[in-house]
Amino acid sequence: MLHILLVRYTVPEAEVAPHVPAHVAHLERHHADGTFLASGQTVPAELGGAILAVGDRARIEEIAAADPFAQAGVARYDIVTIDAGRAHPALRALLG
Template sequence: MFVMELTYTAGLESIDAVLPQHIAWLEEHYAAGTFLASGRKVPRDGGVILAVGQDRAGVEALVANDPFVRAGLAEYRVTEFLATTTGPELAAHRQQLPA
């Protein structure tokens, strides 16, 4: 599982101009089952996405296609972790520690 933290590198006026494309990108990945949760950080200087993926390289390629990144408006920090404990809602994504 991955925590994808994005930080804006431009003002909110520029972010808001590209926001509809970013939302469409989010919706595409929710429909594919890749994104589990997302939202704005408080204060509004970026956002966080909780995602599942096969490997880090695939997730890095995915974030490179975010319209915010393509427009040079945001940067991502991707953190991979093993979700060994989850609530019932995420039980299908529970992972095992390597042997």
């Protein structure tokens, strides 16, 4: 399954900043294992970020809950799961 993870700051950006290094390490770990396909900040950045992920919904929820941003209470996740009936050929291979 394909998931869009919306990372929404729950505090001012200045309070998020101390948690950025741990959050980036979390992102890198899940990009390396193939779970995260893309991630980045929203525009404007003060809204938070977004992640495109693949895998089982329950596992994605566990990963989101383990994010240092979520653990510190400086952000919350909204997860939208998509059953991609149509996809670009390059993306289809990643979806399995």
